[in-house]
Amino acid sequence: RSPSYLAAQGCWPGRRLQGSPALSPFLSKCGTFPPESCFFSLICSLGSFMVMLVGLLRYAHVIECCGPSLLNTLGLAAGWICAAGLTMVGNFQVDYAKVLHYIGAGVAFPTSMLFVFLQSVLTYRMAKTRGHYWTGHLRSILSALAFITLVFSGVFFVQESFVLQHVAALCEWIFIINVLVFYGTFTFEFGAISTDTFLVLLKASQAPKSYKSDSSTASTPHGHSHSEGLAMV
Template sequence: MNNNFILVHTTILGLVFGLVEGLGRDHSLWIDLLIWFRLLDSTKVASPPSMFMLMLMSVCVCFTCFNRVYNTSCEEPLVMQTGPSLCCTLDNIPLISKCGALPPESCWFSLLCSAGSFVVMLIGLLRYAQVIHRQQNSLLNMLGLCTGWLCAAGLIVVGNFQVDFAKVLHYVGAGLAFPTSLLFVCVQTVLTYRLAKTHADFIAAHLRLTLSLLALVTLILSGVFFMQESYALQHAAAVCEWLFVIVILLFYGSFCFEFRFISADTLVVLMQKGEPHPCQNDCKLVSPTGPSLD
């Protein structure tokens, strides 16, 4: 079966599985991880970055339902609750940060954010070299690299400084990671249109444009709703925040279609410090088992 077909359908199944199974109050993270590692191994998807992003997406979606205070103690209305710790308040909204604030979720949250930041840096660097190899270096290409690495830096800060214990640093990291990730996908969308030559290239460009617009809308709505004191709007902010992250991860996963054609010549570009490649405008990235990409 085609690897791209498997990747898309497994991603959709991962999102559905994470949302449905995560609703159970006694759901085990360890069982979910075991199932998904086995599923990833069975799919044999060609691109390691896409495999990592698929795993990261499925695990992160499950975190939405792991805020135990929110998920297990709201059995009576807020007005009837007593005691020092209340649930169903604005402090218990299942935002990404809140779902990864307490152990053991915080341990996995830090681990995945740190590993994810490394993959983001790697993808940004490979994409930077690939654009030079296929066309030429440009200010826009450099901007894509810089925004990707800034997003990775913000992701490290977000993952290792939980919101309940280091709120200022956490919000600094979030303020760095979210806008730069949006800028990164926008820049890469423009670069995709500039490099597009075949029908498949334009399909990928249209897909990335759609994802970029979705990311823009969800990030704006998340920010607007997050500033409100309304309990319902705070929930809407959490939904938009999770949708934004899912869209960004899907965008990163779309690079698997192009990274399959990375060769040693592409990596040589990095050592040449962006100098023009001999086949700069007529270069064809040839697949080891199929026709050229262009």
């Protein structure tokens, strides 16, 4: 229902409609009842897929520019774990599966914060031009803002005050929008992605196998020499 209708009924923002649950500005509460819950699940599932795709493209781009990196691998893992938590948040509504919903939120929010932090560090490590450094500054500001709003959202969420609950909801919305803007900054790097980037990713995934094959090949001559030695004896 629109805010004007709710205000006319005298239930915005703190009161309630007759026979309906209390209104809440939290993101989860806005997607509890149909048809909003259907769109909420659809958007979260689509967003989860996009997070996985962006994380994989970023992982391949960093490998292409700087080679394998532990921070890059951690960033990919954080992004994919965040995607799993986001799927749980979208498909288990808080009023019907509260435990699973909160588990998904507890996974998605911290790992999302870890992802943006790691990507900010990687941006500075990869920076070569002034534009790259400015991108790093922008991402650092977004990461700091995301961290502050996430902490305030968690602190105010556990309070019973009506005003603090709404402040927590506001911080939650700011955190989500802030992270979305952060993902939008990847357009600077993704414009240079080509088929070579995917070939680098494919080679990186096959590196352990090639290493094993090389090791087995290297050990083969020793095996032959050992058998020849036994034959001579």
